[in-house]
Amino acid sequence: MNAIIEEGPTLADHLRTALEHGEIDQLSELIDAHPAQDIAQALGELPRQHWHALFERLNHERTAEIYAHLPTEHQTVLLEQLDPAEATRLIGELSYDDAAAVLEELEDDHVEAILEALPDDDQQVLTSLLAYPEESAGRIMTPEFATVRPEWTVAEALDHLREHSEIAETVNTIFAVSPEGQLLGWVRLKELLLSRPSLTVGSRIHTDIVSVEAHEDQEEAARRISHYDLDVLPVVDERGVILGIITVDDVLDVIREETTEDFHRMAAVGDLTLSLRDASMRLLYRKRVGWLLILVLVNILSGTAIAFFEASIEAVVALVFFLPMVIATGGNAGAQASTLIVRALATGDVQTRDWLRLGAKEVSVATGLGLAMAASIWLGGNWLGNLEVANAVAIAMFLVVVFGSLFGMTLPFVLTRLRLDPATASAPLITSVVDVLGIIIYFGVATAILQLN
């Protein structure tokens, strides 16, 4: 069962061998013996012609299940390669939210061809899901769910659920609605099972409803599910009519994608919708070169600042020795501060209105860090035998660390205010900006203390 952490020949190796030798029986055996998720993951490690072969040659009842667990980008590529009938069959086997995710990546005429080949009701549901904006709650909801009416008895409700539970994705939490479909409350299935059958549903429902509007952001849906510990979140329109449900396993994917986006932004990498494994070299190049070029422009200022203090450098060469330490430490302290804030903002641990309180805390922490770093570099400077240089370098270190930390903690808040992603306050950006200001502070202090002019 633990194919993920298996050593030795992997499932992917076995599949490759079976596919290359055309051993269909062996292939069937492998597929029977492993969960669909593991087969799907192993396929991702094989070249594309192999998975094409698997889906085309193998008439196995579980191919649709395996297909459902492939990453969306693989599903799309495969769909473009298969003949239209097979493509339609696979789409028909997916849950609506998964099918919508695949279709949104395809060319318009391809989507239309597939939709037309599907049964009318599937076609209708998928068209309505695809009408919601990308990244909206509506896009990831499933419209397959069972509702009950408050005036029903518990016995009637349970009969109804029994009849409809085959199509409903989850029946752990049941929503009660008005005749118009407006959300009135919710009840756990186990509460219904425990109740006297003659009671009305209305007497058992909870009315503290947490919902999300279909046009709201997926991230907001994820935040509510996580914050309110929900297993299912109802999606409603502006009148409160229930349109679908989002389950906690749907938002696991949303959370993972958003977090990866934050990680990449924090390292000055552009948004990568594909996984690193599948991203082409061209794509990776494009996502990285932009920020590198922008940051070079900032670095030009560093060069200019150094050139400006040329006379100081020539007068006291020891100054150059300590320069990298001082500016790098300032940049590192800034990167620490910005990362702490960016992550705390992302988890909702702090809000923008906490700026002042956290700022006051950061001043204290940065002062402490600045003093510690100044003391360590002062000892080093003294050891090299020049008390005046040691003093100048220590004062500069203190100022650069405090300044770098405050800049690092402030930038994410400023970006949020400007309605930009706070994660844009990447370590490379902070380091580059603190470099420029660090050089100016460093040589400014040194020039003043050592009276170089």
Added chain:
Amino acid sequence: MNAIIEEGPTLADHLRTALEHGEIDQLSELIDAHPAQDIAQALGELPRQHWHALFERLNHERTAEIYAHLPTEHQTVLLEQLDPAEATRLIGELSYDDAAAVLEELEDDHVEAILEALPDDDQQVLTSLLAYPEESAGRIMTPEFATVRPEWTVAEALDHLREHSEIAETVNTIFAVSPEGQLLGWVRLKELLLSRPSLTVGSRIHTDIVSVEAHEDQEEAARRISHYDLDVLPVVDERGVILGIITVDDVLDVIREETTEDFHRMAAVGDLTLSLRDASMRLLYRKRVGWLLILVLVNILSGTAIAFFEASIEAVVALVFFLPMVIATGGNAGAQASTLIVRALATGDVQTRDWLRLGAKEVSVATGLGLAMAASIWLGGNWLGNLEVANAVAIAMFLVVVFGSLFGMTLPFVLTRLRLDPATASAPLITSVVDVLGIIIYFGVATAILQLN
């Protein structure tokens, strides 16, 4: 309902006012009108004496529910302040996994006092949970779950579940066990509801069981739930006897904590178990100063390298102008590469054995980036009017970017091999190391091309 995104006076402000003026009625009203999660979050924003007041003065049926949603560190602090009877009452209201999480933070004699005051069965369960290692699957499992036997009929099973559903945390997925408690299979509640009552449970169960051993890491439990799209993961002992269950909402917290740890490590911040909001200034200082000091040691090498090339600097001062650009760009490219790898390793998108394939890709991408950056700096150098300097600087830029990228992508794999966390390959660490080697490459190339010696 959307207290999280509310503008204007917040729920915390309202609570503060009511608490400061001792308006118990108003407090009750506020508590009735908001979900327990929102009250708990708002309390976190108030000073500690306020929440103490709330839990002590208010005899409200929902105080235990609010307590259950406080962060663990707040629960612990509060428990130490309240009188023993009230403390025991609150612990008794928590689910077992939450109660264990609170107790593990308390002093041993305090834990014993609380355990002894609890009913015998609670005491026994909590003692056994606390015996599992920290961060293990056993610690976050809940031992409250219902099982069925394969030889029962569907009708018998449903009756049994109806009787026991009050104590079971989830009944969406039911596990079938042997008389000794060994896990034999699982079945969805809705499958039972749909089945003919006279069928045996054994005829309806699925046998592709995914489980986790109680001593395995929580992260492994989270990975399996996420990978296999489970809503509940059974926890077993070494003989396959089911001990408890972990639900998907439990692992949401695990995933969030692990991700936060990665973010902090990537910025050279030590592990912070408290939230940024609650961390004291001393703690924040301690978690940041260590890496800053270690990195200064690396920066000393940079200073030494610059000092070594003093003669080159004096000969061609223009070289100093381009130095920050070249070494910073190398560090930035390295930080990009390491972050892409660290995140992909964390999500399971790539494994350590993919090293070679990703390395080959990185060589191409880094070559492209190196050429682009070299071209841009060559134009700059030429514009400043010195073709030889432009050539030297461009060649150095190319080499430093390629070297920095390869170092950045290799380090996380090396750390994994050494059984260290790949996230230790932080942007500050990569930048500092690439600085040293960048300076050597830069002046080495310049000295050779400009024939400075």
